[in-house]
Amino acid sequence: MLPTLVRESWVERSFPREPEPELVMDDPEQVEAYVRAGRIDSDMAAAYLFHSARVTQLIQGCEFVVDLACGPATQLAQIAALNPTIEFLGIDLSRSMLDSAQAHVTELGLTNVRFEKTDITHLADIRDASADAVISTMALHHLPTLGLLEGCFREIRRILKPGGKLYLADFGRLKSLNSVLFFAYMNRRHQPHLFSLDYERSLRAAFLPADFVKLTRDLFGAGYQVLSTALVPILVLIKSRQEQAICGTAAERLKAMRQALPRRYRRELDDMRLLFWLGGLRGDPFP
Ligand SMILES: C[S@@+](CC[C@H](N)C(=O)[O-])C[C@H]1O[C@@H](n2cnc3c(N)ncnc32)[C@H](O)[C@@H]1O
Numbered sequence: 001m002l003p004t005l006v007r008e009s010w011v012e013r014s015f016p017r018e019p020e021p022e023l024v025m026d027d028p029e030q031v032e033a034y035v036r037a038g039r040i041d042s043d044m045a046a047a048y049l050f051h052s053a054r055v056t057q058l059i060q061g062c063e064f065v066v067d068l069a070c071g072p073a074t075q076l077a078q079i080a081a082l083n084p085t086i087e088f089l090g091i092d093l094s095r096s097m098l099d100s101a102q103a104h105v106t107e108l109g110l111t112n113v114r115f116e117k118t119d120i121t122h123l124a125d126i127r128d129a130s131a132d133a134v135i136s137t138m139a140l141h142h143l144p145t146l147g148l149l150e151g152c153f154r155e156i157r158r159i160l161k162p163g164g165k166l167y168l169a170d171f172g173r174l175k176s177l178n179s180v181l182f183f184a185y186m187n188r189r190h191q192p193h194l195f196s197l198d199y200e201r202s203l204r205a206a207f208l209p210a211d212f213v214k215l216t217r218d219l220f221g222a223g224y225q226v227l228s229t230a231l232v233p234i235l236v237l238i239k240s241r242q243e244q245a246i247c248g249t250a251a252e253r254l255k256a257m258r259q260a261l262p263r264r265y266r267r268e269l270d271d272m273r274l275l276f277w278l279g280g281l282r283g284d285p286f287p
Contacts, residue, residue: 014175018204019144024093025071031096033194035072035104043191044074045261046268051137051169052078053246053254053285054237058165060244062086062132066159068120068152068168069093069139073101073113079135080105080113082250088113091120121151126159133165140170141205149207153219165240166224171206172233180204183234190264209233230278237276243283255287 025031036042056079059065063086070076070090080088090113092098098115105113118125120136121143134156143149160166174180184200213226216238228236246254258266273284 014173014208015177015180015204017173017207018201020142020201020205024142026094026096028096031072031094031100033192034198035074035100043187043195046265046272047138048075048078049254049257049261050269050272051075051167052082052257054239055079055135055167056082056250056254057243057246057283057285058167058240059083059086059133059135060247062165064089064131065133065135066091066123066126066131068134068136068156069142070101070115071097071139073104073115075137076101076113077105077108077110080110081108082253084112086112089126090115091118091123093117093119121148121155123155123159128158129161131159131164132161133167134160135167137169138171138202140168141202141207146207146211149211150215150219153215157219163223166220166238167240168238170212170236171202172209172212172228172236173206174203174232174234177204179232183232203234209236212236212238227276227281228279229272229275231275233279235272235276237281243285246285251285251287254285258286 025034052075065086065088067076067079067088067090070092071094073090076088076090080086090098090101092101092115095117098117101115116125120139140149140152143152156166174183180200180203184203185196188196209226209228216224216226220238223241224238225241226236226238228234258269261269273286277284
C-alpha cells in the first residue's frame, strides 16, 4: 500500500468524482450519527480542535464571522466559545442540522451564534463586504459540481470585506481508489461502520487540490494560500496568509483542551499539526 500512497501528491487527475449521495444532510438518523461522531471524546475531536485553534488564530480582531455549511455546529460552537466577543452566523440548508445546532449552542449557553437556513452557493441575505471572515470545515465536497464550488467561492468573495479572513478546510481528492479505501477504513476497528462509510463517500466526492488552487488564484488572489497535508493531500486548507498570535485566555484554553483529549485523539491532533507543517503551514497555534 505504501508505494501507492507515496505516489499521491497534488494530483491533477484521478478517478472520477462521485458526488455525495445525500448533499444536504436532512435525514435525522444521519444527523444524529454525525453529531455523535463529533462531540467531545469522539472520532472527529482531533480535527475539530485543530480547526478551532487555526480559526481562532485567524479571526483575532474580527467582529462578524460566517460559517458556511455549519452542520450541527460542533465545530462552530467550539470556535464561538473560544471567541466570545465575535458574532457568528452559521449557514446550512438542512433544517435537522440547524435544529441540532441551535440546541447545541443553547445547551452551552452561547449567545454569540445565530443560524440561517441558506444555500452556500447563494447567500442572498448576506450583504456585500459585510463579513470580517468566512470559514467552512469539511463541507465543500457536498457541492455537486465544480461549477457550484466556483459559485460558492464567488459568494464568499462578495460577502467578505476587502482583505477579509478566510479559512476553508475540506478533503482533497486522492489519486487512487486504493488510497481512498485505505484511509476510510484504516481506523475501522475503533469507529462505527457508518462513520467509515461516510468517510469513504466524502473522499470519493472531494474536489481535486488543483481545482482549489485554480479557484483560489482566480477569485481570491495572492493574499490567500492553498496548503495540504504532506505526502497525501487528504486535507486541504484555503486560508489567508497572515497568522496572528492568540491572546491570553483562548491560548490557555486551547492548551487545556489538547491536554484533555484522550491519548489517541491527542496523537491524531499532533499528526495533523505535523503533516500540515510538512505541507508548509506555519505558526502552530498550540502553546
Ligand atoms: C459534513 S457536514 C459538515 C458540518 C460542519 N461544517 C462540520 O465541520 O462538522 C456538511 C454540511 O453541509 C450541508 N450542506 C450541503 N450542501 C449545502 C448547501 N448547498 N448549502 C448549505 N449547506 C449545505 C449539509 O446539510 C451538512 O450539514
